[in-house]
Amino acid sequence: xxxxxxxxxxxxxxxxxxxxxxxxxxxxxxxxxxxxxxxxxxxxxxxxxxxxxxxxxxxxxxxxxxxxxxxxxxxxxxxxxxxxxxxxxxxxxxxxxxxxxxxxxxxxxxxxxxxxxxxxxxxxxxxxxxxxxxxxxxxxxxxxxxxxxxxxxxxxxxxxxxxxxxxxxxxxxxxxxxxxxxxxxxxxxxxxxxxxxxxxxxxxxxxxxxxxxxxxxxxxxxxxxxxxxxxxxxxxxxxxxxxxxxxxxxxxxxxxxxxxxxxxxxxxxxxxxxxxxxxxxxxxxxxxxxxxxxxxx
Amino acid sequence: xxxxxxxxxxxxxxxxxxxxxxxxxxxxxxxxxxxxxxxxxxxxxxxxxxxxxxxxxxxxxxxxxxxxxxxxxxxxxxxxxxxxxxxxxxxxxxxxxxxxxxxxxxxxxxxxxxxxxxxxxxxxxxxxxxxxxxxxxxxxxxxxxxxxxxxxxxxxxxxxxxxxxxxxxxxxxxxxxxxxxxxxxxxxxxxxxxxxxxxxxxxxxxxxxxxxxxxxxxxxxxxxxxxxxxxxxxxxxxxxxxxxxxxxxxxxxxxxxxxxxxxxxxxxxxxxxxxxxxxxxxxxxxxxxxxxxxxxx
DNA sequence: AAATAGTGATGCAAAATTTGCACTGCTCTG
DNA sequence: CAGAGCAGTGCAAATTTTGCATCACTATTT
Numbered sequence: 001x002x003x004x005x006x007x008x009x010x011x012x013x014x015x016x017x018x019x020x021x022x023x024x025x026x027x028x029x030x031x032x033x034x035x036x037x038x039x040x041x042x043x044x045x046x047x048x049x050x051x052x053x054x055x056x057x058x059x060x061x062x063x064x065x066x067x068x069x070x071x072x073x074x075x076x077x078x079x080x081x082x083x084x085x086x087x088x089x090x091x092x093x094x095x096x097x098x099x100x101x102x103x104x105x106x107x108x109x110x111x112x113x114x115x116x117x118x119x120x121x122x123x124x125x126x127x128x129x130x131x132x133x134x135x136x137x138x139x140x141x142x143x144x145x146x147x148x149x150x151x152x153x154x155x156x157x158x159x160x161x162x163x164x165x166x167x168x169x170x171x172x173x174x175x176x177x178x179x180x181x182x183x184x185x186x187x188x189x190x191x192x193x194x195x196x197x198x199x200x201x202x203x204x205x206x207x208x209x210x211x212x213x214x215x216x217x218x219x220x221x222x223x224x225x226x227x228x229x230x231x232x233x234x235x236x237x238x239x240x241x242x243x244x245x246x247x248x249x250x251x252x253x254x255x256x257x258x259x260x261x262x263x264x265x266x267x268x269x270x271x272x273x274x275x276x277x278x279x280x281x282x283x284x285x286x287x288x289x290x291x292x293x294x295x296x297x
Numbered sequence: 298x299x300x301x302x303x304x305x306x307x308x309x310x311x312x313x314x315x316x317x318x319x320x321x322x323x324x325x326x327x328x329x330x331x332x333x334x335x336x337x338x339x340x341x342x343x344x345x346x347x348x349x350x351x352x353x354x355x356x357x358x359x360x361x362x363x364x365x366x367x368x369x370x371x372x373x374x375x376x377x378x379x380x381x382x383x384x385x386x387x388x389x390x391x392x393x394x395x396x397x398x399x400x401x402x403x404x405x406x407x408x409x410x411x412x413x414x415x416x417x418x419x420x421x422x423x424x425x426x427x428x429x430x431x432x433x434x435x436x437x438x439x440x441x442x443x444x445x446x447x448x449x450x451x452x453x454x455x456x457x458x459x460x461x462x463x464x465x466x467x468x469x470x471x472x473x474x475x476x477x478x479x480x481x482x483x484x485x486x487x488x489x490x491x492x493x494x495x496x497x498x499x500x501x502x503x504x505x506x507x508x509x510x511x512x513x514x515x516x517x518x519x520x521x522x523x524x525x526x527x528x529x530x531x532x533x534x535x536x537x538x539x540x541x542x543x544x545x546x547x548x549x550x551x552x553x554x555x556x557x558x559x560x561x562x563x564x565x566x567x568x569x570x571x572x573x574x575x576x577x578x579x580x581x582x583x584x585x586x587x588x589x590x591x592x593x594x
Numbered sequence: 595a596a597a598t599a600g601t602g603a604t605g606c607a608a609a610a611t612t613t614g615c616a617c618t619g620c621t622c623t624g
Numbered sequence: 625c626a627g628a629g630c631a632g633t634g635c636a637a638a639t640t641t642t643g644c645a646t647c648a649c650t651a652t653t654t
Contacts, residue, residue: 001340003300019602032642034602042299046380053650061380068376072369079365083358165624270429277574316631329613329629348631350621 001076007069008046009036015068018055066144066279068297074140075276081281084120091120092283097133097142099200100225101245107146107204110294114287121283130196137275143284146291148242149200150271159288162295164242166204167257169250171233176255183264184208193228193237194218201240204268229255240267270295305368306333311363315352346518349506371437371575378578388417389580390398394430395422395443396497396567397522398542403458404443407591411584418580440581445539446497447568454490454573459566459592462499464554466547468530474553480561481505490525490534491515492558498537501565519559526552539565567592 009026016022019037023030041048041287048065058066081092098107103125111123128136129152132289137157138234148164150156164187176182176190184205194216195202209216219237222228228239233255246257272291274280280288311402313319316334320327338345344477345362355363378389395404396538400422408420425433427448433439445461446454465479473479473487481502490512491513492499506513516534519525525536526544543554569588571577577585 002336003303004617006300018600020600029643030602031604031644035641039299040604045376051600051602055601061383064376064379064383068372071372075365075368079361080341082361083341086361106430109485172316198446314627319627327630328615328632332612332633335632349632352630516596 004073005075006036006040009033009071009130010038010040011066011073012051013037014058014062014119016055017057021055027147045248049244049262056260064121070140078279078281081102081283084280087165089120091282093122093124094144094281094284094287095145096123096125096144097128097136098146099130099133099148100127100223101148101201101242102146103127104225104245104247110287110291112291117282118286129177130200137273140275140278143280144272144274144291146270146272147200149203149268150273153273154272155276156273157278158271158273160272160292162244162270162272164244164270165262165267166201166260166265167241167243167246168238168260169232169241169246169255169257170238171230171236172251172254172256172258174236174238176258177217177259181261182258183261185212185214185264187238188214188216191237192216192218193220193231193235194220195221195225195228196221198291199223199263200268201242203246204265205240208265222253242270299368301373301421303333303337304369307337307367307547308363308366308370310334310346310353311355311359313352314354315474318352323400343468343477358560362536367437369445373580375576378390378580382579386417386581387415387583389578390419390421391441391578391581391584392439393422393441393443394425394433394439396427396430396445397424397520398498398539399443401522401542401544402422403541407584407588414582415580418584427497434570437572437575439570441571441585443567443569444497445567446500446565447570450568450570452573453568453570455568455570455574457538457569457589457592459541459567459569461541461567462559462564463557463562464538464540464545465535465557466529466538466552466554467535467554468533468549469551471533471535471553473535473555474554478558479555480558482509482511482561485513486533487510488532488534489513489515489535490517490519490532492522492537493520496520497565498539501562502537505562539567541567 009022012026013019013022013033018023019034020030023033026033027227037048039058044061044065050059060143077092084091096107104251107125117119126136126142128145128148131149133142133145134152134154134156137145139262144159145156149234155172167189168176170177174190194205197203197206206290220228220231225241225245230241231237232254241257249259272288273290274293306319308321309323310316310330313322315329317327323330325379329333334345335448341358341362345357345359347356368587374389381388401418404422412418423439425442427444427446430442430444431437431447431449431451431453434442440455441456454549465473465484471487491502494500494503494511503513517525517528522538522542523537528534530535530550547554571585582586
């Protein structure tokens with residue numbers, strides 16, 4: 001859309017912090033870009049930026065305008081997507097913010113299923129922690145978010161909630177492998193490789209440990225679930241994952257996942273949501289619907 | 298706003314039903330206008346209009362686009378108004394849809410009060426019946442609506458509700474003048490001049506008459522309250538009005554208003570509302586707030 | 595203290611886009 | 625069947641946007 005170019009330019013400048021830098025990434029001259037901003041400012045009658053020696057910074061009027069610009073840019077996407085859907089062929093782009101656990105198996109599978117029906121739809125998936133995911137919904141940089149144990153839920157419109165059981169992951173050689181079910185205390189006798197404490201799984205385990213006055217002392221902490229998994233394979237450590245985050249090929253890797261007793265370690269909650277009050281583009285709305293159906297099973 | 302010109306052009310064409318007619322009112326050539334539409338259509342990839350021999354008509358894609366355009370045009374007004382409010386001086390335009398009864402005394406007084414504080418704010422007031430008022434909120438041609446006994450309340454976000462007592466209006470020479478209070482049956486013995494049946498007051502009176510199996514047979518019906526009032530003055534008829542709609546200068550006109558007993562004819566409800574989910578421009582929001590305060594007394 | 599490198603703004607000419615005129619082809623109306 | 629009203633199009637003029645060179649300013653580095 002031609003008229004929205006100014007909006008995009010403006011947004012890019014805000015993100016770049018300088019007109020010249022923004023101009024570079026927009027493949028346009030800084031002077032042309034500068035003048036477009038000046039023109040907008042004249043239109044509105046207020047300066048959108050403070051001019052600093054190091055670049056530009058939003059004025060308070062600019063903040064208001066930025067908010068409007070973000071809404072516009074996403075709104076026109078929705079409109080285009082609705083219009084495209086009239087002609088039968090679904091097109092568009094779905095932007096997903098999600099917890100790390102979803103990246104391994106669930107989302108790849110779901111996206112693949114969706115794209116078989118609608119190859120015109122593209123996806124971007126960003127791993128975000130709980131805070132970041134909610135923020136990205138708020139500032140419209142994501143359409144939907146899948147968050148395990150979310151934080152505030154402000155502006156978060158819940159589309160689906162599903163209970164997630166925690167599993168212990170270990171090598172098939174591990175003494176505990178083969179048990180039908182475990183308690184957390186069973187695991188504490190072995191060496192643990194845990195996600196860092198800003199992850200939902202860790203919070204679940206922590207709270208159980210605190211309640212039973214046990215101490216959760218991991219030998220290894222990491223923010224990469226994949227790393228933890230490989231560690232558990234080679235070093236006979238135990239790590240944990242929620243059910244939806246279990247890789248499909250564990251057995252091929254000589255690993256196994258044993259569920260933790262839910263009376264011992266309670267279910268965690270996986271939330272699917274969008275920004276409240278927003279109408280999603282068709283593609284995103286339909287994909288969200290697919291996830292809702294899938295999560296209900 | 299330069300970029301929104303296309304939107305305004307588009308909207309004008311829709312309303313005019315023809316590119317040439319729209320071009321005329323926009324003081325631009327039909328050919329230039331035509332090409333701007335073609336450009337938009339190329340941008341989106343779909344035809345927005347069906348081309349008919351008599352002009353153009355919206356396609357279904359155009360309908361979606363129109364909806365977006367309307368939201369845009371009002372949204373940018375809100376943004377401008379919010380930005381202007383930063384600099385202290387309030388500017389903007391408030392569009393009000395209201396029932397006829399409000400035009401006589403209430404709204405003129407309220408607008409006058411508001412404009413003393415904020416002379417930069419302009420107003421447009423449109424008399425609408427209950428259906429029309431709600432529709433004008435929905436399609437964003439009004440910011441706020443004041444409706445007596447509204448109909449559906451769909452998409453209608455209620456800002457305030459106030460009870461309105463019904464008054465009988467008559468000449469000071471009338472036999473019933475001077476009574477402290479009346480019952481509907483008292484009035485039925487005299488000749489009535491009533492608003493047409495799509496007005497809220499008439500509905501209130503009708504429902505009472507039906508319940509008590511009385512018959513409401515007006516000698517005169519009109520959709521002009523002013524006409525009815527003058528009629529009542531000169532011909533000794535009785536007409537009715539709700540409290541907020543009573544003119545301030547009745548006594549100077551040798552007329553008087555006598556309240557109807559509320560146990561006989563119940564209160565009617567006056568609703569102040571906006572479209573649900575919408576953030577009003579500063580000027581409109583503040584004016585609405587003033588009305589809410591006023592109506593609470 | 596001076597040089598340097600970074601920022602946004604501006605005058606001016608070239609490039610690109612938009613506009614208006616004249617005209618086409620179409621359909622419905624009288 | 626002629627006429628009026630409609631949208632679309634080729635082309636040249638008018639207007640707007642762009643890019644280059646350059647200015648004025650500031651913070652950092654030498």
